[in-house]
Amino acid sequence: MAAGYLLNGTLIVMAMIVIYFLRHPRLSKSESWQATLTPLSSIIGSGFLIMAPLLASVVGPLSPLAVVAIVILAYSIGTVIRFNILHVEPRMLEGSLCAITHKIEMIGNIALCMAYMVAVAFYLSLLSSFLLNYLEIQNLFAERMLTSSIIAFIAVVGYIKGLGGLEKLEAVSMTIQLAIVGALLLGLFVYGLNFMNSDEALELNYQEREWTTQLRIMAGALLVVQGFETSRFLGTKYSPEVRVITMRRAQIISGVLYVLAVVALLPVVQHLDLMNVKLANIVHVTGLVAVVLPVMLIAAAIMSQFSAAVADTGGAGGLMYQNSGSRFSTEISYVAISIAAIVLVWSTDLLHIITLASQAFAIYYFLQAVLALNFCYHDCEPGKRMTIWMRILFLTLAVLLLAVVFFAIPAE
Numbered sequence: 109m110a111a112g113y114l115l116n117g118t119l120i121v122m123a124m125i126v127i128y129f130l131r132h133p134r135l136s137k138s139e140s141w142q143a144t145l146t147p148l149s150s151i152i153g154s155g156f157l158i159m160a161p162l163l164a165s166v167v168g169p170l171s172p173l174a175v176v177a178i179v180i181l182a183y184s185i186g187t188v189i190r191f192n193i194l195h196v197e198p199r200m201l202e203g204s205l206c207a208i209t210h211k212i213e214m215i216g217n218i219a220l221c222m223a224y225m226v227a228v229a230f231y232l233s234l235l236s237s238f239l240l241n242y243l244e245i246q247n248l249f250a251e252r253m254l255t256s257s258i259i260a261f262i263a264v265v266g267y268i269k270g271l272g273g274l275e276k277l278e279a280v281s282m283t284i285q286l287a288i289v290g291a292l293l294l295g296l297f298v299y300g301l302n303f304m305n306s307d308e309a310l311e312l313n314y315q316e317r318e319w320t321t322q323l324r325i326m327a328g329a330l331l332v333v334q335g336f337e338t339s340r341f342l343g344t345k346y347s348p349e350v351r352v353i354t355m356r357r358a359q360i361i362s363g364v365l366y367v368l369a370v371v372a373l374l375p376v377v378q379h380l381d382l383m384n385v386k387l388a389n390i391v392h393v394t395g396l397v398a399v400v401l402p403v404m405l406i407a408a409a410i411m412s413q414f415s416a417a418v419a420d421t422g423g424a425g426g427l428m429y430q431n432s433g434s435r436f437s438t439e440i441s442y443v444a445i446s447i448a449a450i451v452l453v454w455s456t457d458l459l460h461i462i463t464l465a466s467q468a469f470a471i472y473y474f475l476q477a478v479l480a481l482n483f484c485y486h487d488c489e490p491g492k493r494m495t496i497w498m499r500i501l502f503l504t505l506a507v508l509l510l511a512v513v514f515f516a517i518p519a520e
Contacts, residue, residue, distance in 0.1 A: 115298060116400040119291040123404065126287035136279060140354055143339070143346045145278045147358035150335025150419035152365060156289065156412060157390050157405070159332055159366055160373035165382035166325045168314045174326055175370040179363040182333045184505055185473050186359045188480050189337050190352045191498075196483050197340075197348060206486050209479060216475035217431050220337070221445075223468035224424035228417045229449040230465065232258050235413035242406060256450045258414070262421055266442030271345050274422045274442070281415040288408040289365060295397040296372035303375040310374060314382045327516035331466045333366065337473075338419055341426030344438055421445055467513055474509035477502050 135141050163171035200213060236254040240246065265273045317325075339355035346354075379393050391409060394401040421442055428441035436444070481502045 116398050119295050119398055119400055122294050123287040123291040126290040127283055130283045130286060142275050143350050143354040144358050145275060145282055146342060146419045146422055147336045147339045147355050148362060149278045149282050149415035150338050151333055151358060151362040157409060160370045161377050161380055161382060161385045161390060162329060163370060164312050164377045165314045166322050168312045172371045175367050178329055178333060179366055181330060183359050186336045186355060188477050188502060188505060189340055190355060191480050192476055193340055193348050193352055196479060209482050212475055212479045212482060216472045217427055219468045220472040221424055221427050223465045224420045225445055225448045226465035227420045229452040231413040231417040233453060235410055238409055252453050255453050259446050259449050262418055263443050263446035267439045270439055271422060274418050277418050278415050281411040285408050285411040285415060288404045291404060293368055293372055295401055299397040300372055300375055310378060312378050324515050324517045327512045331469050334469050338423030341423045341430060470509055470512045474506060474513055477506035477509060
């Protein structure tokens with residue numbers, strides 16, 4: 109009993125330490141950290157809690173290897189985006205790219221903009237559903253009203269305060285979320301040590317599937333770690349060099365957190381019904397680790413969806429501004445994206461169209477790889493040709509992402 113009180117107290121102190129560190133002026137006022145928050149929010153916001161049970165339900169004890177493969181693939185795709193930020197984007201602004209390159213970029217941006225609209229509506233619908241279910245309120249009208257109100261709040265902040273205002277929302281929500289993630293990982297580490305020292309064997313009640321089906325589901329799980337591309341559309345505030353550095357940092361931080369979480373959650377995940385995983389059940393089962401964790405994770409689940417929606421609103425606004433040739437300001441773009449998301453909330457069952465959003469993200473990544481390849485062959489200056497290894501990487505990723513578009517089973 110005393111050990112339980114000590115662990116609960118330690119986790120609370122851990123969360124407070126992380127909050128203090130993240131809110132320290134030296135970090136919170138840093139341009140570099142601000143530019144890191146948007147991609148970081150989007151990457152870990154939408155799938156952090158679900159990744160472990162998702163992979164456990166597909167490949168069981170091989171989940172750690174699966175998440176490492178997914179993180180490496182996502183980082184490789186990030187390499188393509190970073191290449192395009194440094195090389196394609198400046199030439200795009202100059203208007204000196206060939207017509208094919210410009211068309212590839214435009215088609216990809218249209219697909220991504222549609223995906224962002226759906227993603228914002230989906231994240232906040234999930235937030236509203238989870239919060240109202242926790243309060244034992246099951247009312248579709250109330251859920252849609254709450255979702256619309258949150259979207260409208262984000263739109264107002266974006267319109268009045270611009271990108272800086274959205275970043276402040278992200279900073280608050282991500283501070284809370286990362287503090288809870290830190291406490292969760294500490295608690296899981298202690299629980300895992302006790303588990304390894306016991307005679308209990310790890311038993312995951314996952315469904316055996318064909319290896320091809322496992323690969324298709326894991327390809328869909330790639331879209332769970334989507335979000336790093338938002339750095340591409342922060343050019344109104346940050347230089348290409350800053351966006352490249354901070355996107356890489358966001359991917360490394362989120363990748364480490366995903367891997368640690370999947371490994372540490374395995375002893376807990378075995379107590380879930382992996383054939384019917386629900387967010388509320390994941391939160392509830394963490395009570396096995398520490399009594400305080402379910403309450404903390406409720407806040408984390410809410411903040412994760414909120415921060416992901418804010419990040420994608422910011423990315424979508426920058427994307428619309430870029431695609432319109434600066435005819436629409438980013439502030440107006442935030443409002444337009446929000447209105448479209450509200451229309452989706454009231455007119456569509458979002459669980460059905462999230463599949464389309466997943467495919468749209470995959471199409472965008474595929475087109476970014478094609479864009480980089482096309483740039484290497486048609487737009488590079490003669491003395492600055494990319495190495496053969498870079499071209500092989502871009503071609504390999506293009507083929508893999510095309511396979512994801514047609515064969516992946518979206519990780520909803």
